[in-house]
Amino acid sequence: MRIAFALCSWGFGHATRSMPLIRRLVKDGHQVDVICSGRPLEFLKKNMSDSVDYVSFPEPPNPFSGSGSNFTLNLAATLPSLVMSVVKERKRFNRYFLKTRPDLVVSDSRYGIDTSKAPSFLISHQLRFMSPAVFKPLNFTELLNRCFRNYRKLIVPDFDKGNISGDLSHNLKLTNKERVEYIGVLSDFCKKPEKEDIDYLISISGPEPTRTDLEKKIFEQIDSLEGNVVVSLGKTGSSSPLVRGNVQVYNYMDKDTRENIMNRAKIVVSRSGYSTIMDLYVLQKKALYIPTPGQTEQEYLARHLKDKGISDFVSQDRLDISENLAAAKRYKGFTKRYDVKKSVDNFMDVIFESK
Template sequence: MSTATSNKRVLVAPLDWGLGHATRCIPIIKKLLEAGCSVFIASDGPQLALLKAEFDEAVRYLQLPGYRISYSVSKRFLALKILQQTPKILQKINREHEWLQSVIDQHKIDLVISDNRYGLYSSKVPCIFITHQLNIAAPFNRLRNLIRKINYRFVNKYTVCWVPDTAAIKNISGELSHPCELPRTPVKYIGLLNRLNPRAAQHTQYQWLIVLSGPEPQRTVLEKKLIQLISKLEGKVLLARGKPGSTERLDMPGNCVVANHLTGNEMEEAFASSEFVVSRCGYTTVMELVAFRKKSVLIPTPGQTEQEYLATHLMGQHWAYCCSQDDDLLLHFNNAQSFEYNFPSFNESGLDEAIQELIDN
């Protein structure tokens, strides 16, 4: 990136669907700060707590309510549960769109970067939409095509769409980010976003690093299943609960260390010093695992078609070992230790170039 600095005032707003959207905004915010931009973060809840832990007073914070999407306990009823929340989601989108117009004027915002928040577009300033799901996974083609049309109606309201993946044939997201038809809005593949700096550990401290995230109640459902499993595992376990701001204490077996939340530096150390990472099949986590070339056991959220697609895609490439939440997890943990991992290399990144374009314009 150019050494020239910018005085642009940039608003960054991640979706509140788990912690992944906030996490993958961290490298973007760091690049903006390095370029001399004044950054405003718009969020709330655990996502805001996570970003405050990373940046403290280096940025300004604005309270923006999230969509607060909740999951069903049963996979069978997830689609119905999401459908029931559609009116609430659309109302949130309209409200955040109205909110943005006043915020742009009040704080003299020059640029908006929205990670999967559909209402943060404006004719007043350039607005960037970040997504790895141009093609949202669905059970059958007709529904997938309908959802893509609806998705593109929102994406086309933005100045440009950033996709955190490579445009090459070998990519992480497969059909999700590489549909047969792109939106009218220009699409820029900016490479993998990774808040962690891959490095080799001096020694392996943990056999298993368990990283929890995602909407409730499924985050807690998986946590309870894994807690029952931990005493049966050989080796030391680090359980990162994905609950920033929480002071809750758990009574765990002696082979397990618990952290309610790990900062970027702490997570980087945990990744480097662990043999296996166990987590949801969230896209942000996948990007970090690929960057670290780390052995993993990925457990997609039941009924979340995006994660289920990614699990199939990654398992087929031998980039990760994946299994269902309802399976015998101990059996799969044992199988993962003899699984032949074949890690890819993704060196290209367009983030510097993409941010420089914003600064220059």
């Protein structure tokens, strides 16, 4: 069977979380066309090699780029071009579809990738938006789900019960719940019996200029941390670390290095992007989250996990790394052991039983 598998390219999270699904499809003998662009596309080519075919589609404008403090204004400014780009993407995909005739379509948050001519499925952990003021669900935004009529199922990478995405994809009011399938969390990492000999892993990421602002703030305070510290800058370049006293600094970590270091870390400092949270769930880690400024999804998730007693968070402008980490250690972290293969099996059941 030929399967078109499209990925949002606004960051690496959609690519990394979908890799176990793509690998399973290939393993089961399906021909997979991966539709992606930019750095995530290059990442996939490096990690998936020639086991799949690659199709480059231009990415719609990213409302998460630019200054975090102006995120709402940036979203409003990009919305018209975002809508037009989705329309253009749908036309581009229709041309691709007529040429290649895939038997099935999967889209991880690429809203212009669907068709009425073949079974189509949407993967998303955000079925509605949060109010930026009080972090309450904006139920009316669920109406957007009705625009995605071609998707037979809305596949949520979370649990129905004991969930981690909260009101982003649960307690839905205006969505047909029969269309929603919770398959469990997705991650390309595995829990391994490594000795936890790294006291702090600090992962710096996100759009500019907020990424660089966080990097500066971290290094202004990092000397206050005792023990073994590893910092990932989220840049391209050499994968060899620069050693500075008790601190190792990586510009770039390949997948194996990152998996090893995350397994060895006692606590992780990172953005509260949903794919990162799923990684930490699978690795059973404690965390201190620093949401990307102005991204209400990340701010909501960080607050939601704090309210559940799982992890702590701090806003970027109030970061006191030593004090905040001391508080974060008192939270329980993720403790449940989970095998992502269960989520992959659930995904396969959904897309092939819903045909």
